[in-house]
Amino acid sequence: MTEELIRVENLTMHFPLQKGLLANIFTKGKRFVRAVDGVSFSLCKGEVLGLVGESGSGKTTTGRMILRLLEPTSGEVFYRGRAVSSYAGRAMEDLREKMQVIFQDPYASLSPRMSVGDAISHPLLIHGLAKGSGARDRTLAMMEAVGLSPAEFLYKKYPHQLSGGQRQRVVIARALVTEPDFVVADEPIAMADVSVRAMILELMIRCREMFDLTYLFITHDLATCKYICDRIAIMYLGKIVEIGPMKEVFANPVHPYTATLLEAIPVPDPRYRRTHPMPKGEIPSPINPPPGCAFHPRCPLAEPSCRLNEQHLVDLGSGHKAACSLKTL
């Protein structure tokens, strides 16, 4: 796991705010939603990195920029050392074969007018990887691999005839059929029922071994990271506040936000009682983020200096980094 597959450098996405004509004329300076603000990390081949955060933290936007579904405001994504922005035309199409995505909602990401077989074989046709019976055979093999069996029987079915769990399997099969080596999984289990979640997670772990995959696993649920991630990165208001090996971050969370997130996870045990009260308030607006450390208004440890000084990730050894000067100095 030493070969670097994806590297993200200083990735930033500022969405301009749409305003009326008069407002544009009379106000100086455009306002922006700072969805992602200088995010850097890298992924080694075969690794699973969990990108964790609450809604509005910028985790999905980061995933989309890596796949070049969004053009970043600044910063760069490297795939096997080459800048993704330098790809164009045919080369970019070939790159898309290798970088795939699994979305959250299997109801919205499957066309109701395409049968299971058509949906899964579609990427093969688009990329010219196979056609006719060749495409059909590869589709059937992929369906069996993700547990859509009997594949022959399900090939002609339409999404509305499938259960939620089966749909998500179709989405996974469609992502993997072009034999990618990098997959962005954007909340792949958030919509599923409890018993289905475990099944999808299990399938993703199996696929990783079968097809030698590297995942960026985007989720709001830290608890599921425990079962699939090698490393995790915690995002808050467009910035990574802590990143490191999963076990290390779980056992020794350094950033107060990470500690809060871990504390907030519901524990299925009636005897369990939280040791620290939850902080008040919610994630602030990314249009006008708090100065200094963005977490300071909610932070139980905040000091006056947190308002003033912007925080940067500090290496604590063995790849564990956190952006909190109170804890890292």
Added chain:
Amino acid sequence: MDTGSPMLSLEDLKVEFPISIGTVTAVNGVSLDLFQGEVMGLVGESGCGKSTLGLSIPRLLRPPGRIASGRILYRGRDIVRMGKRELLSLRGSKIAMIFQDPLTSLNPLYSIGHHFVETVRAHDGRVSRREALGRAASVLESLGIAAERLDEFPHQMSGGMRQRIMIGLALILSPDLLIADEPTTALDVIVEAQFLDLLDVLRKQYNLTIILITHNLGNVAQLADRITVMYGGTIAEVGPAQSIFDRPLHPYTQGLLASIPNIRLDEPKLKTMAGSPPDLVDPPAGCVFHPRCPQVMDTCRQDRPPLFARNGHKAACWLYR
């Protein structure tokens, strides 16, 4: 907790939705007692009938959904057979309900204050607008929201605050039963924890009896006194929360507990449950869980199990005959 006569009794309740391809029996013969002051966690996966059960208590089912048979006794009076006037006096003022998505439950065109005034005056037209706003301010205070925010509109509030507004609207008429249907599903994890903590404070402050409907057993673990696990429109298991978590009887409850992540435990992988939930138009004969059950017996395929008592709680499973 009062162990005398129950505040709410469901007796053999059956709720049906006639649709083009047959009849969906969403709730199939549920009997349940609820006592004053307790929090009942109603847990199950999508399609198990938990929300339908919640909606049928204040008779808020949308047509074609209907209560086919059974009784819902609220302090001895049968809600199923109640006239419209009596029903209206019960809804809101005695039995209140909050839903999953606070944004779609609030009217974007009206201020928060207007929502409160309308709620109060709909039940008692003699209350002045000023007085209703005064009451709203004191309810909001107990929810940690400043009274000035009564002038604001739903879009100006965060998700967690909207959900607190919803519970404020539910509490302003001092109901004694609160039915909360997945109240935290739309919220982020920290806000969810805040909300559940708040609910625990409110239950004591307002002497509430709560039915907390959720798909997440972890959410009800610390809050619920008792838990009812539903599967395929029926009760799989019911009993004190502690005993359900310590000694789950029904194979479905066991599977459900094993498939939820617990970061406080050191287990490397989750257990999975084979199969998928039953088709409620044509449910399996016998026990609805038998096609997925790892311990299925011949009886299970033929006869529907009643609730058997064991270990201080009850499970609908032939293993405990």
